[in-house]
Every structure is written in structure tokens, then in C-alpha cells.
Amino acid sequence: MTALVATSGEAALELLEHATPDLILMDAVMPGLDGFATTRRIKEDPALAHVPVIFMTGLIGPEHAVEALRSGGVDYIRKPIIIDELLARIGVHLTNARQSYRSRLALDVAGGTLVALDRAGRLLWCTPQADTILSRIDAGWSKDSRHLPAALQDAAKSLLAEDTRPGHSVRETLDDTEIELSALRSERPGEMLIRIAEIREGADVALLQKHTGLTQREAEVLLWVSYGKSNRTISEILGISPRTVNKHLQQIFTKLGVETRAAATALAVRVIAQ
Structure with a gap:
């Protein structure tokens, strides 16, 4: 030592x-x-x-x-x-x-766009991918400021409420994109994990189609899977049944050569981040 x-x-x-x-x-x-x-x-x-x-x-x-x-x-x-x-x-x-x-x-390696906040809304840490998104939202932002960009602070405060449960999400519309903040479970007292997602559905679906060979519907399903949505939620968003979502997922796994939802998500995140 x-x-x-x-x-x-x-x-x-x-x-x-x-x-x-x-x-x-x-x-x-x-x-x-x-x-x-x-x-x-x-x-x-x-x-x-x-x-x-x-x-x-x-x-x-x-x-x-x-x-x-x-x-x-x-x-x-x-x-x-x-x-x-x-x-x-x-x-x-x-x-x-x-x-x-x-x-x-x-x-970080898996492409997790996560930030951790304390109950006062102060930034405790963030993954590099989250850092990249936050810097795009506010060019003058730095994690050294120990706060989220001003445009996201009200949304974050709503997630920091005492009765917020894991899975709850809020959205903010910023210029040509939507930012979704989703509450996740944290094992550390006084800390909340939040997943940040850029919702650019049309452009991201096109990217997934181009680089993976998926159909448009399969690319849509994969995109929402990468946002952390359940089959039931995806079915509501796309107006199809959960069973149909599951069938699309099986086709996606086969075409991408993966076996798990996590592996498909990691691949989708890499494609979108290019």
C-alpha cells in the first residue's frame, strides 16, 4: 500500500x-x-x-x-x-x-444512459453516454456543475417525489427531439437512478433499418425495447397486441443473432449512437 x-x-x-x-x-x-x-x-x-x-x-x-x-x-x-x-x-x-x-x-460499456441524483436534485454521477446527451441538450453544461441542465430540472424534480415508483417516466420536448426521464430502482439510500432517452423515433427507426436489415415494424419494436419499455407498453404505443410484440422480438433476435433482450438493446444503442 x-x-x-x-x-x-x-x-x-x-x-x-x-x-x-x-x-x-x-x-x-x-x-x-x-x-x-x-x-x-x-x-x-x-x-x-x-x-x-x-x-x-x-x-x-x-x-x-x-x-x-x-x-x-x-x-x-x-x-x-x-x-x-x-x-x-x-x-x-x-x-x-x-x-x-x-x-x-x-x-458505461453497455450504453447505459444513466444519471444518479440525490433527493435535492444534485447530480451524484452519470455514465459517459448520459454525459453526451446532456451536453447536446445544453452546450454549456458540465457534470462539474452537479446539476442537470436547466431544461430538465423540473422533470427531474417530479421524479424525485417521495411516491415515485420505479418505471415512472416524464418527458420534455426540446426543439426537434423529446427527452424521456425514467425512474429506476437504486440500492443506495437517498439516491435515485434515472435513465435518459432521446426520443427521435423516425430518425432512429430509419437508422436501425439501415444497419440491421429489420423491417420498419421490427425496428420500431427494437427502438422501444432499447428505451426500456415492456411488451405491454410497446403494444399500447404501436397499437398492436403484446403477443404480436413478442413475435416481432423473436424475429429481431434471429436477425440480429442475439438471444436476450439486453443484447438486442446494447446493439440498438450502438447503432443509434453512431
């Missing part, structure tokens, strides 16, 4: 501008910015939010452990430190963090 040392919260934040560690050991009591405030600042930065923070401090009160976890820490170890226990905890949290990071990478 290589250790980088900072003796204050301000020094830690400055150090993190130049290097991203695999894990952070955080004291609670430091001169200037304390460990709780420093951790909150770290977790507000999308580039650092994935880094696990373990508090390692002499404060023994349960209220301090609660504050540490609420600020974004993953663990709270009281001094005196037992080295073997510390190393074991580091190993567990590094494994969890890397599994989570690999999941994010898998979403």
Missing part, C-alpha cells in the same frame, strides 16, 4: 485535486475543517464520491459514529487501533467499492 498523508481537512481536499486514492482513512478531529465536514465535501464531488471513507478516531460517543456515517463514511473504528482488524476492514471496503465501480463500468 502507498499512503498519502494530509494533516488537515483543507490539505486533504487539496491533495485530492491531484490524486484519487482507493480508500481514505479519516480522523474526526482535525484543525480547521473537521473530518465530518471534509467527508461531506468529498462525497459532494462526483469524481470522488465512489471512494470509501473509514473514520479512525478517538471519539467514542455513539453520536459521533452516527454523524460519521451520515456524512458519507462507510465505517467507524475507535482508537486504540487493532492493526489486523483495520486491515481486514480495509480489505472488505475495497472489495465492495471495486465491485460497485465495475458495475458502473459495465453500465
